[in-house]
Amino acid sequence: MQASPIRIPTVSNDTDWDFCFHLSQQAKKPAYQQRDELYSSSGSGESEEDTKATEEMAVGCMSLPEDKLAQSQKKIAQLIKKKMNIQANKELIRCVILSRIIFGEEHWKCAQALASLAYGYLTLRGLPAQAKKHAESARSTLLTWKEKTTSNTEKKEILEALVMLYYTVGVAWLLQNHGREAYFNLQKAERNMKDLKELCEGSVHRLQVSEKDLTIALGRASLAVHRLNLALAYFEKAISNVIAARGDRTSDLVSLYEEIAQIEQLRRNHDQAIQYLQQAYSICVSLFTEASPQTAEASALLAKAHALSGEAQHRDAVEIYFIKSISAYQATLGPTDYETLTTIEEFCKWLVQNGEKQGK
Numbered sequence: 001m002q003a004s005p006i007r008i009p010t011v012s013n014d015t016d017w018d019f020c021f022h023l024s025q026q027a028k029k030p031a032y033q034q035r036d037e038l039y040s041s042s043g044s045g046e047s048e049e050d051t052k053a054t055e056e057m058a059v060g061c062m063s064l065p066e067d068k069l070a071q072s073q074k075k076i077a078q079l080i081k082k083k084m085n086i087q088a089n090k091e092l093i094r095c096v097i098l099s100r101i102i103f104g105e106e107h108w109k110c111a112q113a114l115a116s117l118a119y120g121y122l123t124l125r126g127l128p129a130q131a132k133k134h135a136e137s138a139r140s141t142l143l144t145w146k147e148k149t150t151s152n153t154e155k156k157e158i159l160e161a162l163v164m165l166y167y168t169v170g171v172a173w174l175l176q177n178h179g180r181e182a183y184f185n186l187q188k189a190e191r192n193m194k195d196l197k198e199l200c201e202g203s204v205h206r207l208q209v210s211e212k213d214l215t216i217a218l219g220r221a222s223l224a225v226h227r228l229n230l231a232l233a234y235f236e237k238a239i240s241n242v243i244a245a246r247g248d249r250t251s252d253l254v255s256l257y258e259e260i261a262q263i264e265q266l267r268r269n270h271d272q273a274i275q276y277l278q279q280a281y282s283i284c285v286s287l288f289t290e291a292s293p294q295t296a297e298a299s300a301l302l303a304k305a306h307a308l309s310g311e312a313q314h315r316d317a318v319e320i321y322f323i324k325s326i327s328a329y330q331a332t333l334g335p336t337d338y339e340t341l342t343t344i345e346e347f348c349k350w351l352v353q354n355g356e357k358q359g360k
Contacts, residue, residue: 065098065101065102066102068094068098069095069098069099069102072091072094072095072098073091073095075091076088076091076092076095079091080124085124085125086124086125088120088124089117089120089121089124089125092113092116092117092120093117095113095116095117096110096113096114096117099112099113106141107141107145108141108142108145108149108154108157108158108161110141111138111139111141111142111145111161112138112142112157112158112161114134114135114137114138115134115135115138115142115161115162115164115165115168116161116164116208117134118130118131118132118133118134118135118138118164118165118168118169119131119135119164119165119167119168119208119209121134122168122171122172126175128171128172128173128175128176129172129176131168131169131172132168132169132172132173135165135168135169135172136169138161138165139165142158142161142162142165143162145158146158146159146162152199155199156196156199156200159192159195159196159199160196160207160208162188162189162192163189163192163193163196163207163209163214164207164208164209165189166185166186166188166189166192167185167186167189167209167213167214167217169185170182170183170184170185170186170188170189170217170221171186171217173185174217174220174221174224177224179221179223179224179225180225182217182220182221182224183218183221183222183224183225186214186217186218186221187218189209189214189217190214190218193211193214211241212238212241212242212245215234215237215238215241216234216235216238216256216259218234219231219232219234219235219238219259220259222234223262223263223266228263228266228267231263232260232263232264232267235256235259235260235263236260238256239253239256239257239260242256249283249286249287250283251283251287251294253279253280253283254280254283254284254294254298257276257277257279257280257283258276258277258280258298258301260276261273261274261276261277261280261301261305264276265305265308270305270308270309270311271309273305273308274302274305274306274309274314277298277301277302277305278302280298280301280302281295281298281299281302284297284298290324290328291327291328291331291332292328292332293328293329293332293333293339295324295328296324296325296326296328296329296332296333296339296343297325297339299321299322299324299325299328300321300322300325300343300346302317302321303317303318303319303320303321303322303325303347303350304346306318306321307350315354318350318354322343322346322347322350323347325343326340326343326344326347329343
């Protein structure tokens with residue numbers, strides 16, 4: 001059963017919204033009037049601690065919505081760093097509420113906050129339905145402002161938001177196994193990324209959605225619609241970009257080599273697939289040692305790639321890498337772990353099939 005998209009809180013039934021609305025009303029009053037109201041309601045029988053607590057509450061209530069928004073935006077980064085994803089997502093909701101109060105619902109800043117919320121539902125919570133819902137509600141506003149704004153600074157932020165929005169929608173469709181819709185939206189993200197690079201004269205840094213992220217997503221979407229040559233081109237580009245930025249021994253390359261190997265297997269280029277998986281295995285050994293779950297997984301994939309080739313000269317390699325994988329899993333995860341038992345089962349199946357072929 002698919003989860004219902006989360007609803008942005010409304011005035012009538014959400015305490016966060018009520019609090020923020022109260023702040024916006026407070027901001028319209030002079031500061032001395034706010035202080036008088038707060039202190040007149042506090043009573044005369046307070047202890048020193050009560051007075052201090054009241055003063056702290058007063059400072060919070062007198063904060064402008066703009067200050068609250070800045071605080072929430074700063075808090076989001078801190079929460080994500082601590083892997084407190086649910087709390088970070090709540091702060092993203094608060095940012096949408098505050099942006100509506102400050103800028104109005106039809107302003108690009110409000111749409112930008114919605115696009116960030118959509119991205120949060122995708123990357124922090126893994127909820128594609130909610131992500132699409134919020135992204136769609138931000139799209140028309142961002143597109144309208146993209147055309148009418150005359151400020152390059154504004155246009156840069158709007159283009160960044162559109163890249164994030166279309167990436168979010170594309171990956172959400174991909175997670176729901178709708179390759180065509182995913183590819184369509186990711187192409188739009190790619191076009192907006194191109195516009196952004198032209199506006200910034202080729203220099204774009206610290207984007208929420210990096211060019212690498214977008215390229216990998218386009219490769220996966222191309223694979224989902226069975227455009228193997230296009231998928232291969234995107235993954236080759238992603239690998240080249242990662243090597244240029246971080247070198248040829250970074251762990252980021254492991255998953256890319258494994259995915260591009262899958263594409264080569266589908267293209268029946270088994271030798272090339274084995275070469276890519278050998279590179280992934282080599283990186284795992286150098287970064288994680290031979291007795292690690294990462295190396296165990298790379299060994300198993302390499303064994304299966306040799307087996308898939310169906311060539312007699314690869315039989316020894318199949319056995320060697322299966323044994324290496326099983327040994328690494330047993331040493332790190334234990335003999336009864338799911339990965340260990342699954343790899344043993346796959347090895348046994350191959351041994352049976354290989355024995356039958358040799359007996360014929």
